[in-house]
Amino acid sequence: MLNSILTLIVDSIAGVLGGVLLLRFWMQVVRVRPPMALGQFIFQLTDWLVRPLRRVLPGVGGYDWASLIGACLIIVLAVAIDLLLFSRLSPQFLVLLSLLRFVEWVFYGFMGLIIIEAIFSWVNPHAPLAPFIGALNEPLLRPLRRVIPLAGSIDLSPLVALVLLRIGLMLVTTMLGSLA
Known part of the structure; x- marks a missing residue:
């Protein structure tokens, strides 16, 4: 029961954060600016991860690769936590x-x-x-x-x-x- 609750919490947090990171990447692919309030939400929620990653992964071809890699890192971390909870890593x-x-x-x-x-x-x-x-x-x-x-x-x-x-x-x- 506790493992299921922890999995739900981890998957919910990772889903929101990863989804927003993917949205941030897709906005740059499509070249569309979000409305001001939505843009502030997206950038404030993800800058803590994207800014350090940009030092390692600069944007190439006009794409924000740090956002995409950030989403991948969030996914791997969430899956690793889920697998550790069920002892199958x-x-x-x-x-x-x-x-x-x-x-x-x-x-x-x-x-x-x-x-x-x-x-x-x-x-x-x-x-x-x-x-x-x-x-x-x-x-x-x-x-x-x-x-x-x-x-x-x-x-x-x-x-x-x-x-x-x-x-x-x-x-x-x-x-x-x-x-x-």
Whole structure:
């Protein structure tokens, strides 16, 4: 029981911190600025890890590699703690589970952004965060929008993207599960 509670706490903290680090990296990939309050939250939550990592890993190609590596470090640390709690720490198991968790975070992060954009489009398309979320989703949805026509005035590309992301997650989970 106590191990399950500790795992929940570790996974929750790591999920939030790792998700924000991945969001910070993705914002630079897409070249979008967050609204002021959100940007302050993101940078204050992650600067303690990103700034020291930047001394070792400078940005190359305009990308914030320190944020991406920081997310990977958080994942490895969380998985190591989880494995220590259940007394199954082996190096290959740690690498496989960390890789799986990283892929899960990326896929779930994209799914969450698409769902948030869909909610904004239904509830308040002129919300202050709507353009920011739309810009984050554009690289994922643009190729699908070229192929999938509008159904009346409804864009089905977010639904197709969600299904494809879920299929990708299932494939990766199955592949890594078979390796473990």
